[in-house]
Amino acid sequence: MRNARTIAAALVIAGVAAGTAADRLPETRPLSRGGYLVLQADLHVHSFLGDGTLWPWDLALEARRHxxxxxxxxxxxxxxAARLGRWLAPRLGGALVVAGEEITAPRYHLIAVGIDRTIGWREGPxxxxxxxxxxxxxxxxxxxTRFFWPGWDDAALRSLDGAEVCHPLTYYQGPEHLRVFFSRFKSENPGGAAIGSSDWHVFGSLGLCRTFVFAHEASERGLVEAVRSGRTVAYDVKGVPHGDAALVALLGTPPAPPIEPPAQAFLALAGRICALAGMAGLCLFRSSRRS
Ligand SMILES: [Zn+2]
Ligand SMILES: [Zn+2]
Incomplete structure (x- = not known):
């Protein structure tokens, strides 16, 4: 039985080693189009030390994988957590982290990006x-979505910089709610930005919905300036592009997220199988010994 336990422990160690070796971040570089850097951005992500499950620096690395x-x-x-992530991410080779907050009120949720302290919600959007x-x-x-429409008056829409047109909710609710709101927003503010975000907390995929931001520089300041100027493109759940038609044409076919090379994917899978088999073996041995 001791041999079985030793083999199981070795499998766990081999699994962790294989998983670590397979964890190579893809090379990412912003696209260049028409004199702009096109940053692929997910501007609505939740993190641990808050209501998400990954630490900010893990999110920055996971972002690069996507x-x-x-x-x-x-x-x-x-x-x-956002300020912590913004400080640490560049030191670890992760994606650019912009500090922000989801200003959360009973009848509206408002994403603020590029800020340094929290904003009050009680006085309305x-x-x-x-x-x-x-x-x-x-x-x-x-x-x-429709539930939040009453929270947005016309004055708020006129000063709003962007609105989400793609969000994981639309994968089962359909795109209509967000499209209707976006039309109303654009009628009040024709230069407003189209945004796609994952609202990642636990499950799902970072960047499932994303925004192509046409920035002058790859920095928090550059990203905020581009959003405030309405230089974004986002695709809704039906693949319909939203944003300035010239920018949609400039972007062309949006790039697909990176795919793991087959050898790396195999190593990662083998590592998972080894680690799971090893952990199962360790549990089994322990329960056998107790009986
Ligand atoms: Zn929300
Ligand atoms: Zn959220």
Whole structure:
């Protein structure tokens, strides 16, 4: 039995080693189109030390695995994790991390990106957007489904910088709610930005919905400036592009997320199988000994 336990432990170690060896980040470089850097960004991501399950630096590395150049960490009414991620990510080789917050009120959720401290929500979205701008950030309506429509008055829409047109909710609800809101937003603010975001907490895929941001520089400042100027393209769940027609044409066919090379994928799979078999063996041996 001791031999079996030793073999199981060796399998766990081999699995961890194989998984570590297989974990090579793909080379990512922003696209270049028409004099702009086109940053692939997920501007609505939740992190641990808040309401997400991954640490900010893990999110920055995971973003690169999904071909993202930038993420905004946007916990509910909290900015601590985002600031930590912004500081650490460049030191670890992760994607650009922009500090943000999901300003969360009963009738509206508002993403603020490029800010340094939390923004009050009690005085309504127009006042919150004003404060986001005063702090140098950009403001985006989060998942504005029918439930949230009454929370948005015309004054708020006129000062809003962007609205989500792609969000994981639309994979089962359909794109209509967000399209209707986006039309209303564009009628009040024709230069407003189209945004696609994953609202990642636990499950799903980072960057499942993403925004192509036409920036002058790959930095938080460059990203915020581009969003505030409406230079974005996002595809909704039906593959319909939203954003300025000239930018949609400039982008062309959007690049597919990176695919793991077969050898790397095989090593990762083998590592998982080894580790799971080893852990099962360790549990089995322990229960056998107790009986
Ligand atoms: Zn929300
Ligand atoms: Zn959210």
């Amino acid at each position: 071909g993202l150049d930038a993420i905004a960490i946007t916990n509910h009414n909290q900015i601590l 127009a006042r919150a957007i004003e404060e986001v701008h005063a702090r140098g950030g950009a403001a985006i309506a989060a998942h504005p």
